Amino acid sequence: MPRPSVLNSVERKFILLVGDLIIVLASLNVLVNNAIDAKYILMGLKVVVFSFGVASYLILAYILEFYNLEKVSKRRYVFSQSLYISAMYVFIVFIFLVIVYDVSFWRMPLLYFLLLTPLEIGLWRLFFRNIFRIIPVTKNVLYIYDEQAAGLLKDDIAVINGEELKTFYRVKLTYPLEQIDYIKKKLFMSAVDKIDVFIINMQSYNDIPKDVEKVLLRAILLGKEVVTFTSFYEDVYQALPIRSRNDSFYEILQLRNRKIRYLGRIFTFGVNFILSLFAGLVFIVCIPFVWFGNLFFNRGPLFYTQKRVGFHGKEFSIYKFRSMVVDAEKSGAAMATTNDARITPFGKILRLFRIDELPQIISVIKGDMQFIGPRPERKVFVDQLNEMIPYYSARHLIKPGITGWAQVKYKYGENLEDSIRKLEYDLYYIKNKSITIDLRIIFKTVTTVLFSRGV
Structure with missing residues (x-):
């Protein structure tokens, strides 16, 4: 039936x-x-x-x-x-x-x-x-995987079922292409009528067995969904999967295989110009208030300067209003956390309303940054992440930004694990960069600042 x-x-x-x-x-x-x-x-x-x-x-x-x-x-x-x-x-x-x-x-x-x-x-x-x-809305999934993807089977099922995000998909059957027994094979052949979506994760899609290929073709003719794991992940999570994905490298290669979109470049220039004027005025107005607040609640330098990795992997100086104690990194470089003890009481106010980010307008005017793009990271962390993920540096294909897709889609990054997750959103943005996505980022950033929401 x-x-x-x-x-x-x-x-x-x-x-x-x-x-x-x-x-x-x-x-x-x-x-x-x-x-x-x-x-x-x-x-x-x-x-x-x-x-x-x-x-x-x-x-x-x-x-x-x-x-x-x-x-x-x-x-x-x-x-x-x-x-x-x-x-x-x-x-x-x-x-x-x-x-x-x-x-x-x-x-x-x-x-x-x-x-x-x-x-x-x-x-x-x-x-x-x-x-x-x-009305039933959750789709039954048959997950097909090869030996290379077998090590991440539990993680992949959790991604499809949705632990962090409600995906409306549920894995009902899994089908390993190596070492298939007779019963498993019969179950697969009879699965078309009971399954709504077939998700495939393989090293090479040319190696799909002929009998499996016939079932998938039959499923397509019956109107079922047949997609790769990467396509599923990109569509549902609006990010690119990067951890041990069989076809991730090929997705990275596509990041630069795009037509030149002059309208997008004009829009980016317009956004940078208009927001530079607006943010620059706000920055100038805020300087005396932040300086006055520092005198009583945050003694020390007004600005905090730090080297970050930017366009094509080149380092540049980023500027912020100082929100931490003066010797915040006397024990070495460390990422800021939500309840970081190094943040001063006045610094918490600056961070709550994102006032500490305003001096970054200097980097935008200098041409080292733009308003929308991947957040620039410090070289010490970039080096660590490059060791963990060989193509982490692909995020440097475009200029870093004050705000970005990862910032509006994911929580505040507190460790290297969060940086890896944010990379998925950064690569998705680079691959799918458009005026509409930039507008969404701008509106989400504005509501985040106005309502003091964490990102």
């Missing part, structure tokens, strides 16, 4: 999007046809408002990960997230109308638009989340 088909993530996101757009269009209709004074309503205004409203909603939804199914599955998170993102959306549309068209409004319909739209989207998403608690 074939297993009922499980809606994949794209199909679930599409259902969620359709529901959202129905509410968005209905709310825009109330705004245009009821809330705006009739004497201002023209066909051109209607087209512009509907177009701007839908576009601004979709852009916000993408940048703020409104369609992250893991977050949607969490009851407390889904409602609060829906309220603040949709509230942001209605506020943007309202401000747009006031500034561009200078219209007047009827009070009650305007309140319906401003207050009921976030509530309706929140309730719809709560309903969506509860429906998919009943």
